[in-house]
Amino acid sequence: MLTLDLKNEPRWHDLAPGVRVQLRPLTTALMVATRSDPVVEAMPEEATDEERAVAFAKALARRAVLAWDGIGDAADNPIDPSPEAINALLDIWPIFEAFQLTYVSKGLLLEQEKNASALSPNGPSAGAIDIATPARKRAKTARAARTGR
16 A cells, blocks of 8 residues: 655655754655756766766755755864755765665655565665576475484
């Protein structure tokens, strides 16, 4: 069953210990606006999927971040969100991953819910690929346990 969040209010998301951001709800309007972002549209044809994903995530964050806690400049002075600061924040790999997991992927999970079995958002099936080598032959059947008779 699809659960609608009728409040549709900004929420705080923890991205790292002591670092949290307040984000707008991930709505259709926000996603459409991000797709039309000049940086996203200016990506060259030869850009890799990874480069496109980073550009999209930064564009989305620039639109979604309203406030944050635990983020400062080189002198440990708290700073307010700005396009440059948001881009710099997402250049930190663990922060980028947390943003993708806690914010972006939750919006994309709805797309997966249409399937009979959605991927686990944080389990072994999250974007899983087969890495195990196939067995060379079938396993033998186990012998029955002896009951001591």
